[in-house]
Amino acid sequence: xxxxxxxxxxxxxxxxxxxxxxxGSTHLLVLDRKTGAVKDSxxxxxxxxxxxxxxxxxxxxxVIKSRLFCELPDxxxxxxxxxxxxxxxxxxxxYRGKLRVGDQLTxxxxxxxxLASRGRAPAARGAxxxxxxxxxxxxxxxxxxxxxxxxxxxxxxxxxxxxxxxSNTSLSELAQLYGEVPLPPYLKxxxxxxxxxxxxxxxxxxxxxxxxxxxxxNMTEDLLEKLRKKGVKVRYLTLHxxxxxxxxxxxxxxxxxxxxxxxxxxPNETLRAIKAARKIIALGxxxxxxxxxxxxxxxxxxxxxxxxxxxYEFKLVDALITNFHAPKSTVLMLASAFAGWDNLKNAYxxxxxxxYNFLSYGxxxxxx
Numbered sequence: 001x002x003x004x005x006x007x008x009x010x011x012x013x014x015x016x017x018x019x020x021x022x023x024g025s026t027h028l029l030v031l032d033r034k035t036g037a038v039k040d041s042x043x044x045x046x047x048x049x050x051x052x053x054x055x056x057x058x059x060x061x062x063v064i065k066s067r068l069f070c071e072l073p074d075x076x077x078x079x080x081x082x083x084x085x086x087x088x089x090x091x092x093x094x095y096r097g098k099l100r101v102g103d104q105l106t107x108x109x110x111x112x113x114x115l116a117s118r119g120r121a122p123a124a125r126g127a128x129x130x131x132x133x134x135x136x137x138x139x140x141x142x143x144x145x146x147x148x149x150x151x152x153x154x155x156x157x158x159x160x161x162x163x164x165x166x167s168n169t170s171l172s173e174l175a176q177l178y179g180e181v182p183l184p185p186y187l188k189x190x191x192x193x194x195x196x197x198x199x200x201x202x203x204x205x206x207x208x209x210x211x212x213x214x215x216x217x218n219m220t221e222d223l224l225e226k227l228r229k230k231g232v233k234v235r236y237l238t239l240h241x242x243x244x245x246x247x248x249x250x251x252x253x254x255x256x257x258x259x260x261x262x263x264x265x266x267p268n269e270t271l272r273a274i275k276a277a278r279k280i281i282a283l284g285x286x287x288x289x290x291x292x293x294x295x296x297x298x299x300x301x302x303x304x305x306x307x308x309x310x311x312y313e314f315k316l317v318d319a320l321i322t323n324f325h326a327p328k329s330t331v332l333m334l335a336s337a338f339a340g341w342d343n344l345k346n347a348y349x350x351x352x353x354x355x356y357n358f359l360s361y362g363x364x365x366x367x368x
Contacts, residue, residue: 052231
């Protein structure tokens with residue numbers, strides 16, 4: 001099976017560059033995966049398609065401000081995206097621009113002005129920096145003198161724009177202080193104040209994602225309340241969206257692609273609900289992958305590296321609420337596995353004709 005098989009034409013004007021003015025005011029395309037029939041609806045009317053006894057599962061991960069702007073000693077600018085950390089493994093980042101082992105990157109305090117506007121500015125320029133002195137590293141990373149500022153040192157280059165790093169202050173703390181929301185690159189813009197709120201679900205709780213579970217961005221408290229009143233059980237799990245979201249598939253054959261692992265946890269309350277469910281509805285591909293990984297392994301916490309593409313037989317998920325995905329992406333392939341590629345492709349063509357908005361800030365579809 002070839003990656004190129006899962007391609008389609010996505011016009012630039014169909015990509016939603018900004019969130020809708022009102023959360024949840026988007027369209028919903030309903031696709032019957034058995035017949036291929038499509039129906040146009042609205043996200044706020046999702047309640048009409050779910051029934052008492054159904055269980056809707058949501059991902060309560062919270063996005064960290066993982067995009068850091070840095071400078072090399074000669075003033076050249078570099079951009080880092082802090083990636084999720086698994087256990088005792090070294091901290092990793094994605095980077096733009098050329099870097100080598102031993103490079104020392106000073107974090108540019110792009111966020112200081114934003115903090116100052118909220119009355120929480122850090123110490124004035126010239127004051128003692130927040131970070132501690134970083135001891136001189138051993139081996140190749142030990143080039144240059146010790147540093148006394150917010151510095152990230154490159155300790156390993158792993159390829160595909162990924163590096164291992166060390167820092168005097170934890171990267172999670174640096175991201176919280178100075179980071180920006182890591183908007184998807186296809187939006188072709190920097191995050192603004194509105195993105196800090198809108199590139200986050202209303203139920204985001206567990207800090208740790210490098211990207212939002214975007215199928216949930218249209219969900220509202222009002223809709224959740226309507227679903228509960230109808231008898232739909234709403235339950236949560238956590239999967240920290242990470243490296244796999246950013247990396248393109250670089251293999252020709254689909255089967256040769258290796259998914260990066262992401263940490264997940266399924267609470268007992270959610271397990272009890274899905275075992276008694278009439279139907280299980282996954283809100284997003286992150287939820288679908290987590291539930292299917294549990295179905296395959298019996299694990300309720302750990303590292304999830306499941307790659308779902310056509311030919312996979314779903315074991316738990318009965319319906320999927322998801323976005324309109326980018327060509328040749330792993331999430332498009334999961335949706336294809338669930339709906340059938342021909343059905344999904346026809347639905348996408350219908351959506352383009354009807355002027356639906358695609359990708360993270362766009363409209364949604366229910367595949368049932």
